Structure formats: structure tokens, C-alpha cells
Amino acid sequence: MNTAAFTMFLGIVFVTLIITYYASKRTKNASEFYTAGGGLTGWQNGLAIAGDYMSAASFLGIAGAVALTGFDGFFYSIGFLVAYLVVLYLVAEPLRNLGKYTFADMIAARFDAKKVRGFAAMNTVTISIFYMIAQLVGAGALIKLLLGLEYTTSVLIVGILMTVYVIFGGMHATSWVQIIKAVLLMGGTFLISIVVFAKFNFSITEMFEQMKTATPLKEAFLNPGVKYKDGIDTLSLNLGLVLGTAGLPHILVRFFTVKDAKTARSSVVYATWIIGIFYVMTIFLGFGAAAFVGTNDIVAANAAGNMAAPLLAQALGGNMLFAFISAVAFATILAVVAGLVLTAASAFAHDFYNEILKKGKATEKQQVSMARYAAIGVSLVSIVLALGAQTLNVAFLVSLAFAVAASANLPVIIYTIYWKRFNTTGAIWAMVVGLISAIGLVIISPNVFSPEVGKAIFVGNPIFPYTTPGIISIPLGFIAGYLGSIFSSQKADAKKYDEVLVKSNLGIGQQ
Amino acid sequence: MEAKKITVNHESDYTAIVQSTSFQTLLSEKKKFIIPITIFFFCFYFALPIMTSFSTVLNNKFIGSITWAWVFAFLQFVMTWGLCMLYSRKAAKFDDLAQKVINEGSRG
Helix, strand or coil, X not given: CCHHHHHHXXXXXXXXXXXXXXXXXXXXXXXXHHHHHHCECHHHHHHHHHHHHCCHHHHHHHHHHHHHHCHHHHHHHHHHHXXXXXXXXXXXXXXXXXXXXCHHHHHHCCCXXXXXXXXXXXXXXXXXXXXXXXXHHHHHHHHHHHHCCCHHHHHHHHHHHHHXXXXXXXXXXXXXXXXXXXXXXXXXXXXXXXXXXXXXXXXXXXXXXXXXXXXXXXXXXXXXXXXXXXXXXXXXXXXXXXXXXXXCHHHHHHHHHECCHHHHHHHHHHHHHHHHHHHHXXXXXXXXXXXXXXXXXXXXXXXXXXXXXXXXXHHHHHHHHHHHHHHHHHHHHHHHHHHHHHHHHHHHHHHHHHHHHCXXXXXXXXXXXXXXXXXXXXXXXXXXXXXXXXXXXXXXXXXXXXXXXXXXXXXXXXXXXXXXXXXXHHHHHHHXXXXXXXXXXXXXXXXXXXXXXXXXXXXXXXXXXXXXXHHHHHHHHHHHHHHHHHHCCCCCCHHHHHHHHHHHHHCCCXX | CHHHHCCCCCHHXXXXXXXXXXXXXXXXXXXXXXXXXXXXXXXXXXXHHHHHHHCCHHHCEEECCXXXXXXXXXXXXXXXXXXXXXXXXHHHHHHHHHHHHHHHHHHC
16 A cells, blocks of 8 residues: 555545534535535635536546547547536526526526426436446546555445535535645646656647657657547537536536626636646646656556556656645545535435425425435445446546536526527427437447447447437437427417526526 | 615516616627627637548648647637636626616616
8 A cells, every 4th residue: 555645545534524524514504505605706616616527537537548549638628628618608697597506496497397397307316426426436446546445445435425525514515625626636737747848848849749759659649530530429529528518417506606697707717717727737647648657557557548647646756746646636536526416415305305395395404404315315326336337437427427418408508598489398308308318329339339348338239330429419409499399389488588588687586 | 786686576577677678788789799709619619620530631730740730729728718708808798788777677
């Protein structure tokens, strides 16, 4: 076992538990639990969004992908960032003005039907659990490599910590764990980037010149097409990346933790700067790992390249830097899974329990205790699923969550805010068709079926040729919402849409 | 913001606000800004994967070993930050227009 890494891991656990302790004193009612009372400032929430978003898949996955596939790995960084323009221009402010605690609140602000809220909550839970399995599988593999603990033990440690943060500290604890993680991650990444850049004599041209010969790919490393050889598949991936963020429930709930649309806006601006700078630095992480660790060693540690960043830290700064970067990766995972548990638990406790079952009349105490039970339930289910999913590719699960979010949530969000004729039937069609088509296409895709033994879950020929479903399932979600509205006998409620227009644009009449 | 405290009680109030000139101005100003920019950034974004997938023109050198693909990729970052700041500036104007609608509402 690596003593330095172990000590720093304990340090992270200690600090986060102290945060949780203080947060627990402030978590007295439903609003504190779900949204930290809506009291975060713009820059706090900006950091928290960054901390919520930059997952292990971004940090470890993209560093590895750039190190092993060069330019193609960088596609993720670009898509993950440009996605914030969709959030800022189309979604953030209306969402803040229409919703209260959950994504389903916003849809319910227009359609006061239990079915609509139910489907929206179900999508939230489905997407969050997919995303969580990805993070937990990554966490298990990472801790196993770093500390030598068994996969099962590792998943259980992360699982217990995330549950503790959420049930005791709610959104207060979750937000501050995310803020601290964002600072640590930016600091660690910046440090490595500077050292890498120094090794290339602070010259971009020299860096590219050297990368031409540094990897077995030679010059191809710097050109697109190493990994994504099929144009349609590349477009499908990019579509999912750029549209997925605005439909991810755990990102959307972060906009309810600020007091108004103006603050929601400024938090996206802060987040976009932070996330953008981070993704630029993934070039240095990836190039550095390829040049100073080497393809063979990266692949030997983990075939998908997930160990590229920690190995680079070791190559550059020895055991201490390795321990630090590993601890940062650990904090990264904790912050993201805590946000996911909270989001899924809110959907259960607020949408299913309070709004649907209790017709919005549960007491504050009932709501908070139900949210705590839900957090435990969500954690248990995710841990069990993650234990069974050890061999699944993490990046695949994350891109699946993005594609499902873009297909099942984004169409209903856009139509709810901007389309007058949208109605209940359209909303349900959009959510159901988006969800089923995205998941269905993945089940028949090359990720699940491969003619080569051991390459995917089943041996066989995939019916759907592309690795991500976005290019088909996202348009299907939009078309279903359109057709459902057009062909339904029900008339759109023009008065209700006026109310939505006024609330979403002026921020008045909120609860 | 004091004016935020006004409450709208009847459905007809919402319709009246929507039909007011100041609210329609706000909506059309927003549309004029948001729709073209959104179309622009989608086109700019998808131009990269389309060009890298269906042509090799971006594999040409820009300076030294840096190809145009990397330059275009970096421009995506510049575009995102730029449009982010542009939105903040524009949104401050929308806030003023929204405030005008709210003030009219509380007076009437």
C-alpha cells in the first residue's frame, strides 16, 4: 500500500466529514436539504457546477483518451464545454424561474399532471443511476489500483461516504464537497500542466513537434481519425456531448441552489470559465502522459487509459505528487456521486412521495426523512449494480447517460419553455420515446454486441452500427414531442403558457 | 429587487402581461439575440467533427506541427468564452427590459 496516498485519502475523508458535520446543523427543512436554501452565491455555485460536472470520466478518462488517441480524445473536452452554451442560452434562467427543487418541478410548472411529473422523475432517477454506476465502477478500479484494496471494498467505501454526505448534510454538504473538489482538481491539473509545459520549454510548437514522434501512432497522433473512423458515429457522439449537459438532472438541480435567474446566469459564466480552462489543460495531461509515461505503461496499468493522469504525476513528481493527484481523483469521484445521490433522492422524496403520493402536503419533517430514506435506497441500488458492472467500460456508461439525457430530457425542457402548442401528451411522448430509444439503441449497439469474444457484454453482430445512440434517439425525442402534441385531441392551454412565459422571463410568481 | 414581491393572482393577469407592449418587446429582443447566436454556435461546433470526418483539409499545417484541426478546436474554446461574456452583457439589458415590465405591472 502507498502510505502517502493512503494518508491523503484519509485527509480528504476527514475534511469532507467535517463539512458534513457543519452542514448537518443547517439542514433543518426540505429547502435546505434539496437546494441549500437557495443561498449560494454566483461564484460558489459556479465552482460547485464545475465540481459536479468534471467527473472521473473527464479527469482520468479524457487524459487517458488524449494520451492514447491524440486529437480524437480531445473531442470529449470540446463537446463537454460547448454544451454550456446550450445551458446558458436556452435552459438555465427559465429553469431557475420555473422550478423549485427538481427538474420535474419545471415541467410540472406547465403541466399539472401527475403522469408528467412521474415520467420526469423516472427519467431523473434512471439517468442519475446510470451516471452513478459509471462513477462507482471507476472509483472501484481507481482505489484498487492506488491503494490495493479489493474492488468490492473500494466501491463500498465510496458508497458509504456518499450516503453519509447526503443524508446528514444534504445540498449544503454536497455543494461544499464539490467546491473544494473543484479547487483541488484545478490546482492539481494546473501544477501538472505547468511541469509538462516546462518540459517542452514552454513552447507550444515544440510540444507538437515532439508529440509527432513520441507515440507509436507517430504523426497520426496529432490528426483526427485514430479512434473515430466513422463520420456518422463521430457526429452522433458529438451530438450527445453537446446536448446532454442541458438535460443532466444533477447539473440542472444546481440552478435551484441560487436565489434568482441572474445568479444562475453568473454561476454558469463562472463554471464555463473554470471548466474551459480545465479542458484546455487536458491537452497537457494527455500529451504529457503520452510523452513521459509512454503508451505501453499507460495501457499496462489500465487498457482504457484511466491511469494516465496519476502515472504522469508519478513520472513528474514522484510518489508525493502521485499521492496528491490520486487523492484529487478520489475527491472528484466523491463530489460527483454525492450530487447524483442527492438528485435521485430528491426525485423520489419530492416528486414521487410529496407531490404525487401526498399531493404536496407532506410536512417538512416527513419530506426530509423521506429524502434521507430515498438517499439510502438510491445508494444501495447503485452500489449493488456497480458491483455487478465491474467489467463495463466507464466512458461508455457516461456517454450513455449523456445520450439518454439529451434524448429524454432536453426535448421536453425546450418545448416546455418555448413552444406554445406543446401539451401533456407531447411531454409524455417526448420523455418515453427519448428514454426508450436511447437505451434500446445502446442495447443493440456494438457496446453490447461484438462478434469478438470479450470485447462487449454479448457475442454477436450489433444491429445498430453506431456506438452512441444520439444521432437517432435525440431527433426521435423531439419528433415524438411534436407528433404527440399535434395528434393529441387535447388543446394546448394557452393561458398556462402565458403564465410560463411570464414566470420564465420575469422571475415573478415563484414559489 | 423590491418589485419582485408583486404577486399575480389571476390567470388573466398573466395574459395581460404577455400582451403588453413592453413584454412583447422583451420577448422579441431576446429572440433576435438568442436564435441567431444559437444557430451560429451549433454550426460552428458541428463544423469541426464534420470537417475532420469527411475531409482532411484540417490536417494541413498551421505553424510547425500544429494542424488546423487543433487551431479550430481551440477556437471552440474561444467561441464558448466569448459568447458567454456576450450573453452576460446582453442579459443585463434584458434585465432592464424585464424590470420595466414588472414596474408597469405594479403600477397598473
